[in-house]
Amino acid sequence: MKVPDKKILNDVEVRSLISNNDYTSATDYLFNSQINSWELMKKNYAALKNIQTKSFWFEGFKLKVQFNPERIKSTSAEVDENSVKSRECFLCIENLPEEQKAILIGNDFVMLCNPYPIFPQHFTFSSLNHQPQMILESFSEFLEMSKLLSPRYTLVYNGPACGASAPDHLHFQAGTKNFIPIEDDIQQLKNDFGKIVQEDEFITTSYIDDGLRKLIFIESTEQEEIEKSFRTIYKAYERHPGEKFEPMMNLVCSYDEEFGWSVIIFLRSKHRPECFYKNDFDRILISPAAIDLGGVVVTPREEDFKRVDEELLQKIFREVSLDRQTFSVLTKEVKNEFR
Ligand SMILES: [Zn+2]
Structure with missing residues (x-):
């Protein structure tokens, strides 16, 4: 796809x-340039600095809750097939806001x-082509990009059925x-709750059930492995x-x-908890994806921020994560495959 020149930030710097392959600085450069020239962005990043948060400590890990009103659109996004079909794709480059610039x-x-x-x-890495959100075919690019950054x-990925607000357009x-x-x-979680299913000189893969989440942790210096x-x-x-389109998962990845x-890799059983769909007083607008599970x-609503406590987080996380039984079967199956 040909990208309109005016959308690309392409000055000498x-x-x-x-x-020089210095994408970290390029990313930072894009951020500084946009925050000075785009009112909406300036306003929302300024608001973020004064945002309320609270923290909860569980056995060996921490969860923060962030009261962030600007996220209401994303949290409550309708992502069913009909809603997606009937809206204009907001990640296609021709539909981006006037002020928004991109770096290839x-x-x-x-x-x-x-x-x-x-x-x-906070950044979005969006495919130049309007193609479905799908991890298997884009996983190499996902790893390569996390190294560049x-x-x-x-880098973060949300599956099309468990958190991506544009399931029709590939993005990280x-x-x-x-x-x-x-x-x-994560290292503490691995020590306390991890089961190692693959380990050699190149790679370690662990399955972790910390009581709230079910996750798989892969560590390696070798991309191919x-x-x-x-x-x-x-x-x-x-x-x-489970989901017919892609097994439900959210990914968080970094490179050292x-x-x-x-x-x-967070394994999921459903997109949103029951309380998301309740009426009025019982409704709690939390729609967990990679950042939440991480x-x-x-x-986005203050009433929810106030009500969230340890117990509620526990309930929501357990509900949207893969069930213990399937997780345990999967652990055994994968361990056998790696043998
Ligand atoms: Zn698109």
Whole structure:
């Protein structure tokens, strides 16, 4: 697809950063340029600085709750087939707001600032082509991009049926590294609750049930090894009944020069908890995706922010995560495959 020139930020400085493969600085450059020239973004990032949060400590990990009114559109987005078909795609480059600029990354992606942030710096990496959200075919690009963004940013993927607000348009998100608590907690979680299903000199894969979430943690410096491991897990997961389009998952991924990639895969049983659909007083607008499950739970309404407590978080997380029985079967199956 031909990108309209006026949408691309392409001054001398950006060109020089990109030719040096310095995407971290290019990302930062895009952010600073947009926050100075785009009123909506300036306003929403200023508001984010004064936002209310509260924290809960569970055994070995932390969850934060963020009261973020600007996220209401994303949290309550209608993502069923009909709603998606009847709206204009907001990630296609020709539909972006006038003020929004992009930087090309990889062969088929542009990076964009997210004007409705959760992270101190929040980005969307959107495919140049209008094609469905799908991880298996785009996983290599996902890993490559997370490497390009290290050491300052973490990359996130939400499945089409469990958190992506544009299930019809392939995209990732990126944000400030270590802002999501699980990035700090993951080694502890692995020690306390992990079952290692694959381990050799190149790769370690663990299954973790921390009582609230069911996740798989892959660590390796070898891209090819991670891709093989991910495909094996995906194929095994796909054999279990669930979403027809893609087995439900959310990913959080970062890269470290010494230790390589850390890929966290949250396994899901449903998109939204029951309380999301209740009426009036009983309704709680929490729609968990990768960032929430990673430990920054977004509540766009103040009444929900106030009501959220440890018990409610526990209930919601358990409800939307894969059930214990299936998780345990899957762990065994994958362990056998890796043998
Ligand atoms: Zn599109």
